Amino acid sequence: MKPFLAVLTRDMKLATRIGGDSLTVLLFYIMTGAIMPFAIGPDKDQLAQLGPAIIWISALLSLLLALDRLFRLDHEDGSLLAMRQASLPLEMIVVAKICAHWVTTALPLIVATPILAILLNLEIDQTLRVIFTLLVGTPALICFGAIGAAVTVSIKRGGLIAPILILPLSIPTLIFGVSAVSGGAIANAQDAALLFLAGFTLLSLVFTPFAAALALKMAAE
Amino acid sequence: MRKNGKNPENIALNVTNLACERGGFEIFADVSFTAMPGEVILLRGPNGVGKSTCLATLYGALPKSAGEISFENIDSEREPREYLHIVGYVPGVKTTLTVKENLMFWAQLYGGTENVLPAIEAAGLDAIQDSEASILSAGQTRRLGLARLLVANRPIWILDEPTSALDKQGDQWVGQLIADHCAEGGIVIAATHLEIPHLAPEAVKTVMIGHRAMDHAS
Known part of the structure; x- marks a missing residue:
């Protein structure tokens, strides 16, 4: 447990210090959401209708920004190589890094969501619903992102390739995340969508550590 | 009688006819040596001959294409990497x-010592221990990287050019570090041109890595 916590706290420290990404991601999220009303126009009802989708897309794009840093810096400065010598398996190191990444990038976004909700004229109950779906769905986004980051870790300046790989994988999460808030044509579709969203998150949490660890091992070859 | 505080289980390493191929090219071949407790193995050869690749094959980051690497006396419940x-x-x-x-991070990750101060002092960084590592010079960064060896006890050290970026005193320091480790039964495998002081010549084995890859390249 102690080695796991060591990786977790180290990554959290790195993300929140100068050169870390926490604040950048948060500001990007708020700004992306805030410019939408300028493009869509001041129609309050329309904004409220599109609000959950705008919030989800803003979250998805902001999370993509920081994913490249998840393994790349540790790979380049030799830390990852040395970390592989720990008795803690690489898969668990990946889990620790994903947890730290979620806490330092996704969690601040979720906390800041009420600000966007006000800008987009969302009702209180809808805001809470969006926050809840983000809590359930963002771990899946981070997990898919971790696989993309691990696969591209050895490509020099591969920062833009990872998002291209990750975006298609994120589509189901996005669909179910948004429909868990606004439902759609079918009655009671929200709850079903929420369950699917939770299912995606659980599935990705199970597979990602192995897939990402395998990709990292191949990158070191 | 040698102390063996660093290697109580008397771990030894036996490498026979090790070879590695990358993309159809043979990088190196026929590397054989036995590392007994207290010995230093120096890999020598010109640049590009496969010293780093050989080390990477030893610690398992690269697949070997032929030969055998066997660790003796290791606990079968534990992975070889936990001894390196x-x-x-x-x-x-x-x-x-x-x-x-x-x-502190490496100490916790490797399950090593609680007190990292001796390692900081050994690296000569005690005056700046609470400063960000970004202010360190290249040589000091190197020392900090090597200080990792001291925060958790592992019998086998694999070092790739440990003295690059170090001054003459730094060279001496690394030499002393290796000598101390071996004096207590540890094994060091290094790709370096360093002459190691305070170490009996019979404890140093030099392994020359051949020119095969160079021949192909030209």
Whole structure:
């Protein structure tokens, strides 16, 4: 447990210090959401209708920004190589890094969501619903992102390739995340969508550590 | 009688006819040596001959194409990697963490000592232990990377050019570090041109790596 916590706290420290990404991601999220009303126009009802989708897309794009840093810096400065010598398996190191990444990038976004909700004229109950779906769905986004980051870790300046790989994988999460808030044509579709969203998150949490660890091992070859 | 505080299980390493191929090219072949407790194995050869590749094959990051690597007397419940320390040509230092935080992390990850101060002092960084590692010079960063060897006890050290970026005193320091480790029964496998002081010549084995890859390249 102690080695796991060591990786977790180290990554959290790195993300929140100068050169870390926490604040950048948060500001990007708020700004992306805030410019939408300028493009869509001041129609309050329309904004409220599109609000959950705008919030989800803003979250998805902001999370993509920081994913490249998840393994790349540790790979380049030799830390990852040395970390592989720990008795803690690489898969668990990946889990620790994903947890730290979620806490330092996704969690601040979720906390800041009420600000966007006000800008987009969302009702209180809808805001809470969006926050809840983000809590359930963002771990899946981070997990898919971790696989993309691990696969591209050895490509020099591969920062833009990872998002291209990750975006298609994120589509189901996005669909179910948004429909868990606004439902759609079918009655009671929200709850079903929420369950699917939770299912995606659980599935990705199970597979990602192995897939990402395998990709990292191949990158070191 | 030699002390063996660093290697109580008397771990030894036996390498026979090791070879590695990358993309159809043979990088090196026929590397054989036995590393007994207290011995230093020096890999020598011109640049590009496969010294780093050979080390990477030893610690398992690269697949071997032929030959055998066997660790003797290791606990079958544990992986060989848990007996190894690796310091590569990039030191693995985080510049936004302090000197102490860097070492504390490795100590916790490797299940090593609670007190990293002796390692900081050994590296000569005690005056700046609470400063961010970004202020360190290249040589000091190197020392901090090597100080990782001291925060958790592992019998086998694999070092890739441990003295690059170090001054003459730094060379001496690394030499002393290796000599001390071996005096207590540890094994060091290094790709380096360093002459190691205070070590009996019979404890040093030099392994020349051949020219095969160079011949192909030209």
